[in-house]
Amino acid sequence: MIRRYGRAAQPGRRYVARPGVYAVLERNGRVLLTWQDAPHREFQLPGGGIDPGEHPVAALHREIYEETGWHVGPALRLGAFRRFAYMPEYDLWAEKICTIYRARPVMRMGPPTEPGHKAVWLRPEAAAERLSNSGDRAFLRQALGLG
Template sequence: MPAPAAKAVRAAGVVVFRPGRRVLLVHRPKYDDWSFPKGKLDPGEHATTAAVREVAEETGLHVRLCLPLHDQAYRVLAGHKTVHYWTGRVVGDDDVSRYRANDEIDAVRWVDLDEAADLLTYDHDSATLAEALGRRRRTHALVVLRHGRARSRSAWRRDDTERPLLRAGELQAERLVPVLAAYGVTQLVSSTSLRCRQTLAPFAGMTGWDLVTRRRLSEEGASPAGVRRVVTDTLALVAEGRSTVVCTHRPVLPEVFAALGLEDPGLDPGEMLVAHLRKGRVAGTERHLVR
């Protein structure tokens, strides 16, 4: 009888920094090890959402994701484990002195970076810390999002600006909520067209952040100069520390990326490119498709 196939285990975590050259570590009494806060993805959960959730559950701190790091990959008893990592920053209070120890995590500490290298138990964590040190400077996100799956243009007989999302697109919009929240998005900028507004409506409704529309981001109102103006205004928001999402259409996206100095990656419906900005410059990017 053939041996059962090795199980693929996915997890996510965050290397959380704070000023003063400190990094957040946790101690697990079951394994007597020091590591970064991390944990397995729930069924159907996006890795970004799991990373933020696990930090909250294991440390009591709310964080936002910054630059992505290389995945960790190693063998475990259950099979093959992949851990997705980001650098991150605390949103709000970063005091861990009131943390209550439990059977899973019995200590949470802000550790000096020089001490952390010696305290970490595993070589793969030491390698992740070494990578993260070069990416620890604070960044804020500009999320460029293509609207969710919409009704077919050929089957829609009315004003195209009022063409709505399909049910699949509505589900994408709902699943975007925790992903955008993971990057600390507080500014929402959308094309005036319904399908873009619908894509961001669940996030606006859940968070209470205003949804601002710009005709310059619509297919009907876009021009290279107009899109550049919107992008310039958006970059100013991000420079003030306000992570922002911009939702628009496939024909407009090349102008958005050109204004950012990036190549158009050809996003699918419901897919986003996250540009991490520091001092007005793109320090790194990543892509996520929410199905």
């Protein structure tokens, strides 16, 4: 069973399974997050949904590049969690199955290509405090030994 973070599923509401991949990205004592302007203004671990037929690691590399403008080295799978959320950009209620990896940013290719996203480097504690969801915070703290 995959641990749930955040609110429980609402009884009687239908949720669509949405697998996604996200990464804890650390380099030189800083953590790379993505700032998203819409639909909610928030800090997130870089990552996102896996397209149909796409390998999860390929999706991870694609999403990190789109949201931060960085290429990363090999990714190590840390684990997974799930959360229930409304996704206004798709007008659906989702059970997000979030697989978390750790990788090292190796080369900045340019600015993020996904509109409304900005790459932000923060110290680990500040990154953990600013992440918008408790699952992201838990995995970042575990990966970086923040307790």
